[in-house]
Amino acid sequence: MDLMRRIGVMGGTFDPIHHGHLVAASEAALRFSLDEVVFVPTGQPWQKSKGDVTAAEDRYLMTVVATASNPRFTVSRVDVDRDGPTYTVDTLRDLAAIFPDDELYFITGADALEQILSWHRAHEMFDIAHFVGVTRPGFDLVSDHLPRGAVTLIEVPAMAISSTDCRTRVEKGEPVWYLVPDGVVQYIAKRGLYRNGASPSRLEH
Numbered sequence: 177m178d179l180m181r182r183i184g185v186m187g188g189t190f191d192p193i194h195h196g197h198l199v200a201a202s203e204a205a206l207r208f209s210l211d212e213v214v215f216v217p218t219g220q221p222w223q224k225s226k227g228d229v230t231a232a233e234d235r236y237l238m239t240v241v242a243t244a245s246n247p248r249f250t251v252s253r254v255d256v257d258r259d260g261p262t263y264t265v266d267t268l269r270d271l272a273a274i275f276p277d278d279e280l281y282f283i284t285g286a287d288a289l290e291q292i293l294s295w296h297r298a299h300e301m302f303d304i305a306h307f308v309g310v311t312r313p314g315f316d317l318v319s320d321h322l323p324r325g326a327v328t329l330i331e332v333p334a335m336a337i338s339s340t341d342c343r344t345r346v347e348k349g350e351p352v353w354y355l356v357p358d359g360v361v362q363y364i365a366k367r368g369l370y371r372n373g374a375s376p377s378r379l380e381h
C-alpha cells in the first residue's frame with residue numbers, strides 16, 4: 177500500500193520567480209517533511225489587471241528554469257491552462273484530483289495570508305489543504321482571522337525581495353543577479369522582459 181505523500185503547493189504570479197519564493201518553499205518542505213513542492217504560476221491573476229502581467233508562458237518557463245535543479249520541486253500548468261481568472265480554490269481542486277491520496281499544504285507569504293479571506297470561496301480552500309504561512313519582511317504574520325487549526329505559521333530566512341522590485345530594477349537597467357536564479361536572469365535578458373514597459377515578442381515561432 178502506498179503511503180500518503182505530503183505535497184506542498186506554492187502558488188504565485190512569479191513575474192519573475194525569485195529567491196524569496198524558493199526559500200519559502202524549501203523551508204516549508206523541511207518543516208513539514210514534504211515529498212514534493214508543486215509551483216503553480218497563475219493564469220490571469222484576478223487582483224492584477226490584464227497587460228500588467230507578463231505572458232503566462234514566460235512566467236511558467238522562468239518557474240521551470242528556477243526549480244529544475246531541485247529534485248523535489250515541480251511545476252504545474254493547471255492555472256496557466258485554465259481559462260478565466262485564477263482562483264486558488266480551483267488550483268487546489270485541480271491538484272486534489274491529480275494527487276487524490278495525498279495531503280496538500282498550501283504555502284503562502286504573510287502578505288497574501290493577510291488577505292486570504294477575501295479570496296474567492298475562501299472557506300472551501302481550508303477543507304482541501306492545510307495552509308502554511310511564512311514570514312516575509314515588511315509584513316506581520318498573523319492567523320487570528322483564520323479558522324482554528326487551518327494554518328501553521330513558520331519563520332523562514334528573511335528575503336527582502338519582491339517581483340515588483342525585480343521588474344523595476346530591470347526596467348532601470350539595474351542588476352537582478354542574486355535576487356533571482358542565474359537562469360532567470362538570463363531568461364529575462366534573452367526575452368527582453370520588463371524593459372521600458374515594452375511588451376516582449378510572442379513566444380511562438
Ligand code: ATP
Nearest residue numbers: 187188189190196284285288312335337338339340
Ligand atoms: P509582486 O511584487 O509582483 O506581487 P511577489 O514578490 O509578491 O510579486 P508573488 O508571485 O506575488 O511574488 O508571491 C507568490 C507567493 O510568494 C505569495 O504567497 C507571497 O506572499 C510569497 N512571497 C513572495 N515573496 C516572498 C518573500 N520575499 N518571502 C516570503 N514569501 C514571499
Ligand code: MG
Nearest residue numbers: 189287338339
Ligand atoms: Mg505579491
